[in-house]
Amino acid sequence: MQENRFCDRCMQKTLQEIVENEETIYTYKRKKIYKCTMCGSTSYKRGLRPSAESVY
Ligand SMILES: [Zn+2]
Secondary structure (H helix, E strand, O other): OEEEEEEOOOOEEEEEEEEOOHHHHOOOOOOEEEEEOOOOOEEEEOOOOOOOOOOO
């Protein structure tokens, strides 16, 4: 699975691979690990569409 996301290191939108990891899937905010295919840096980001079920 890949998405175009802004990379802090490349300073532009790059194609980033989503790394699904059990530890991250079940964490509080369900952050995903994005690995930039350009520079190889990884970053934690929230998904593009956070669920709006519990908005306070
Ligand atoms: Zn990058």
